[in-house]
Amino acid sequence: MRIPALVLRDGERKQLESWVRSSSVRAGLAQRARIVLLAADGVSNTEIAERVGVSRPTVTGWRARYAKDGIDGLFDEQRSGRPRQVDRLKIIATTLRPPPQRLGVTHWSSRLLAQHLKTSNSTVAKAWREAGVQPWRSETFKFSTDPELIAKVTDVVGLYLAPPENAVVLCVDEKSQIQALDRTAPMLPMRPFVPAKRTHDYVRHGTTTLFAALDIATGTVTGICQPRHRHQEFLRFLKQVAKAYPDTDLHLVMDNYATHKRIEIRDWLADNPRIHVHFTPTSASWMNLVEVWFGIIERQAIHRGTFTSVSQLTGKIRGFINGWNDRAHPFVWTKTADQILTKAIRKTTSITDH
Known part of the structure; x- marks a missing residue:
């Protein structure tokens, strides 16, 4: 029936x-x-x-x-018996300690820790979310040990926040080993709901070094590409910068790279007293604003480009600089020297305490 x-x-x-x-x-x-x-x-x-x-x-x-x-x-019926209680503090305390060597891992995963504590991985994940613990993440840090840290920070930040009258502040540096990479197949263009695609493998066609000087007041860039990265090329670039800004006091912010301090460079600067150099502290090249601009050209012109030769790469860089200078904008520094030094001292103290 x-x-x-x-x-x-x-x-x-x-x-x-x-x-x-x-x-x-x-x-x-x-x-x-x-x-x-x-x-x-x-x-x-x-x-x-x-x-x-x-x-x-x-x-x-x-x-x-x-x-x-x-x-x-x-729905499932309520099970009999007392639910198993999981000590949230134990989960976090175990997470903050290295896993046992027998496991052969550098950090806990939720499933591995759940197995170790005999609980569920969802319970571990919930405890991590509530405590703001993220074992899978790792960041880098570096602090300056420059004995002239305070003086250099004060000097450079002073230039940014209160530039000298009738003078130009330029952030100078080089982006070395820029590779002319050509993909092994043509790129697939972007389409609605589909991003542009490129092959993961590539062919190298050589490298170039971009020397650049960023005028923080206007955002314009003076740049030159050179095949090598020596003091000779750097001196050639400095002469180009001096020619681009004639009869004007120049204040150059640069890092402590050895090329910037060669005797040939120092002698040329001594013969050109209108050009003043200000060094950032060691391990603090992030204070050089041209590094921000290097990030921009990398993202907008280099990273996704395909180049069959170094000359094609350098042509692309020159084209970007010309286009950038047409739409340039000032680069504004906002942190005071005291704010930077307070944070640097706090970070150094935190690291040494451990």
């Missing part, structure tokens, strides 16, 4: 259908909803079991639960 179709309660079909379609509902609940819907459509218990992939007693059981309690009967 054929079993009559299961009668659904008012308004519950829509909810059951949403559970079946949802990707966020637990698989067991979605499966039970499908069983009930098929039963409501008059499908036999045997056929439902075959379609859903469960036993016939499972089908009859969930039909009976729904007939008795409606949609609420499809």
Whole structure:
């Protein structure tokens, strides 16, 4: 005898259908909803079991639960016994210690720690979220040990915040070893909902070094590409900068790279007293604003480019500089010397305390 179709309660079909379609509902609940819907459509218990992939007693059981309690009967019943208590502080304390050497890993994953503490990885993940702990992340740091740290920070920041009158402040540096990379296949252009694509492998066609001077007041850049990265090329670039700003006092901000301090450079600066050099502290090249501009040209012109030769690469760089200078804007420094030094001292103290 054929079993009559299961009668659904008012308004519950829509909810059951949403559970079946949802990707966020637990698989067991979605499966039970499908069983009930098929039963409501008059499908036999045997056929439902075959379609859903469960036993016939499972089908009859969930039909009976729904007939008795409606949609609420499809949820798991409360299990007997006291739920296992997990010490959140223990999870965090264990996370902050290195894993045992026998595991051969550098940091915990939620599943590995859950297995170690005999709990669920969702419990571990929740504890991590609440405590703001992210074992999978790692950042780098470096602080300056320059004995003239205070003087150099004060000097450079003073130039940025209060430039000398009738003078130009230029941030000078070089971006070395820029590679002319050619992809092994043509790039695929961007399309709606599809980003541009390029092959992961490439062919190298040589390198160039970009010497650049950023005028912080206007944002314009004076640049030159050179095949090598020596004091001879740097001196040639300084002469180009001096020619670009004739009869004007120049204050050059640069880092402590050895090329910048060669005797040939010092002699040339001595013969050009209108040019003054200000060195950033060691390990603090981020204070040189031209580094910000190097990041811009890398993202906008170099990183996604394809170049079959160094000359093509240098042509692209020159074209970017020309276009940049047409739309340039001032580079504004906002941090005071006291703010920078306070943070540097705090970071140094925090590291040495450990």
